[in-house]
Every structure is written in C-alpha cells, then in structure tokens.
Amino acid sequence: MSRLLVFQHVAAEPLGTLDRLIRRRGHRIKFVNFERHPDATPCVDRYRGLIVLGGPMNVEDRAHRAHLLTEMRAIESALRQDKPVLGICLGAQLLAHVLGAPVRRQRDAEIGWYEVATTAAGRVDPVLAPLGDGAPLFQWHNYSFEIPAEAEHLAWSSTCASQAFRYGRSAYGFQFHLEANQALIERWLATPAYRAELCGAPAAEAIRMRSLREVAAMERRAEQVFGEFLDLVGRPLRRITLGSR
Secondary structure (H helix, E strand, O other): OOEEEEEEOOOOOOOOHHHHHHHHHOOEEEEEEOOOOOOOOOOHHHOOEEEEOOOOOOHHHHHOOHHHHHHHHHHHHHHHOOOOEEEEOHHHHHHHHHOOOOEEEEEEEEEEEEEEEEOHHHHOOOOOHHHOOEEEEEEEEEEEEOOOOOOEEEEEOOOOOOOEEEEOOOEEEEOOOOOOOHHHHHHHHHOHHHHOOOOOHHHHHHHHHHHHHHHHHHHHHHHHHHHHHHHHHOOOOOOOOOOOO
16 A cells, blocks of 8 residues: 655644545555654655645744754655655745745735636646636635746736646645635634734634635535646555455
C-alpha cells in the first residue's frame, strides 16, 4: 500500500475533503503535525507524494519556527525526486519560496469567497482544468506568493494575481482552500485567532451564509481537481493473496 506524507501546522487546518478522497483511493496517510512535533525531521524518500497544508504562520517566520526550514528541505527533496507535491495556502507559499519566488503580505487580505479565474494554461492543465474558466473559491490568507520563474501561472483573482501554479509535471501550489467544506469553514469562524482577523460578527455571518450557497459546488470541483492530482500519485498496488486469480 502506498503512502502520502502530509505536513500539518495546526489542528484547525486538516486535509478537509481531501482526506476522504485520498483514503478512497487506498493510500495510507502519514501526518507530521509540526504544532505537536516542531522538531520532527520527516524524510520523503519512502512516500509517493507530499501535501503541505495551510497555517497561520508565514515564510518570514522561519527564523523562529525552524520546522519551516525542515519543510522547505523536504519540498526540495520531493522536487528532486520528481514526486507529486501539493501546497495549499501556506504550503503553496513554501513551495513558491523554495522555487525562488518572493512571498509578501498582501495589501488586502482575502477572507471568504472570491471569484478565481483560470489562465489559458490553467484551462488546459491536467489538474486544474475541471475549474473551467473559474469559480467562486474559499480563501483565508494575508500573504501571497509570486509565480516562480519556471512555473506555469494557472489562476488569478482581482485581489490576488497569484492563485495557482504548476512547476514541472506534478508540483502544484494553490493559494485558495479547495479542501474546505461547511464544517471546516465553521471551525475557522469559531476559532478565536482566526475570527479576530474578521471585521466583527457581521462579516462572519456573511461568510457563513455565502458558504451555504457555494460550498457544495466547490466540493464537486474539489473532487475532480484533487482526483486529477491523485492520478499523478498513482493508485496503490493491491496485495495479491494466495489462491487469488
């Protein structure tokens, strides 16, 4: 059975809907939770792919969060081995930084639902093509990356030009939270540190109400997009037992 390595930064930011999709494929998941184990030194060699999730910290915090340097070294190793890599939000920023692109605080944060449009490259990309011309997607970030020099720019929004990129054949960075569902969004709205970034209760209620309208459609798109990414990882080899044909 093949395994995927997943870097998690805080309990509030899990795999979301991606967890079910990975397990449905038959992959095992090895989580490294750097909030609990900041000194962990995972090795990507034994894994078929790497997923790096979001978190409230930023690339510039690496001076006092040594695990960010550990993660960047692991990303570099996965890229050298040509293994599929998916970075989400902070994960995308770490991937972009490894590839030499700047990561900076945005002028305006994106928190809530934003229209994300695909580029010409995004509309024909093997993974992102299911988004079509674009869609409303969920966001929660104050920082963003520039597109790395050798990467394909796949998606943009009016408030954040760098929404998605692909490097090489199978390394992807998504600024948006395609993995979010209603339960995860509610969790973020109820988390004090996250809620403090909103402009009061009316903003939270507006996000909640729009999520009820939009999240089902995003989950359908997520299943297609993540399914294409998991195709790059490949399907686990099924163990053949004695007497089977």
